[in-house]
Amino acid sequence: MASITLKNLNKIYPNGFVSVKDVSLTIEDGEFVTFHGPSGCGKSTILRMIGGLEDISSGQIYLGDELLNDILPRDRKLAMAFQNYRLYGYLSAYENIALGLKLRNMPRNVIDTRVKTAVKFFGIEDVLNKKVTELTDAQKQKIALCRATVCHPKVLLVDEDFAHGSDELRADMLQDIQRINKELNLTVLYVTNNYEEATSLDGKLILMKDGQITNQ
Numbered sequence: 001m002a003s004i005t006l007k008n009l010n011k012i013y014p015n016g017f018v019s020v021k022d023v024s025l026t027i028e029d030g031e032f033v034t035f036h037g038p039s040g041c042g043k044s045t046i047l048r049m050i051g052g053l054e055d056i057s058s059g060q061i062y063l064g065d066e067l068l069n070d071i072l073p074r075d076r077k078l079a080m081a082f083q084n085y086r087l088y089g090y091l092s093a094y095e096n097i098a099l100g101l102k103l104r105n106m107p108r109n110v111i112d113t114r115v116k117t118a119v120k121f122f123g124i125e126d127v128l129n130k131k132v133t134e135l136t137d138a139q140k141q142k143i144a145l146c147r148a149t150v151c152h153p154k155v156l157l158v159d160e161d162f163a164h165g166s167d168e169l170r171a172d173m174l175q176d177i178q179r180i181n182k183e184l185n186l187t188v189l190y191v192t193n194n195y196e197e198a199t200s201l202d203g204k205l206i207l208m209k210d211g212q213i214t215n216q
């Protein structure tokens with residue numbers, strides 16, 4: 001089950017700043033959930049805590065019945081699409097997509113099938129053997145999404161800074177993550193500062209202010 005449950009989640013930084021205040025929330029399996037609020041309201045902090053990139057000060061995060069608090073990020077069955085893609089320029093698109101599968105010691109034929117299925121899904125079969133440095137930003141963005149989905153995560157976490165650079169890249173990314181939600185049945189959590197965008201997306205909208213959810 002890919003539901004996410006946040007129970008009384010708090011994030012207090014060492015300087016005493018409370019970024020997330022007692023947030024409780026249930027996200028159902030397969031939902032597309034958009035977090036929106038002004039800069040600094042804590043929405044990215046929530047995403048980073050779910051992904052395991054930020055320590056939790058108190059509270060619990062569950063994926064289905066599984067408590068995630070003390071599970072390493074790579075073992076959480078979540079994929080993250082954040083800024084900079086973290087692609088390796090000297091490797092080919094294929095090698096970048098396959099990286100996580102290789103680290104998990106998957107058999108070569110399984111890796112091959114998964115990589116080819118992923119590029120087909122995103123319509124970029126033609127770039128498989130190119131080095132990342134030879135790709136356009138639009139292709140790099142899709143390669144990053146291939147890499148995020150190829151490990152068959154249950155949930156995809158996307159921060160809006162993933163699509164940086166142009167409106168076109170952003171529109172592409174939104175289209176892709178909605179397809180990932182609908183066609184691959186992944187639960188998607190998306191963080192955005194843009195109100196019009198947030199209200200135009202299908203699914204659940206979570207509004208935040210000063211570390212709290214305001215529309216519950």
Ligand SMILES: Nc1ncnc2c1ncn2[C@@H]1O[C@H](COP(=O)(O)OP(=O)(O)OP(=O)(O)O)[C@@H](O)[C@H]1O
Pocket residue numbers: 013014015017019037038039040041042043044045046193
């Ligand atoms: N290490 C830190 N120490 C103290 N405060 C921090 C630290 N990291 C982040 N913050 C503060 O926590 C608050 C929430 O940050 P967060 O990145 O979650 O905001 P956000 O709502 O996603 O905004 P943005 O869209 O600008 O990223 C901000 O006010 C930020 O300044």
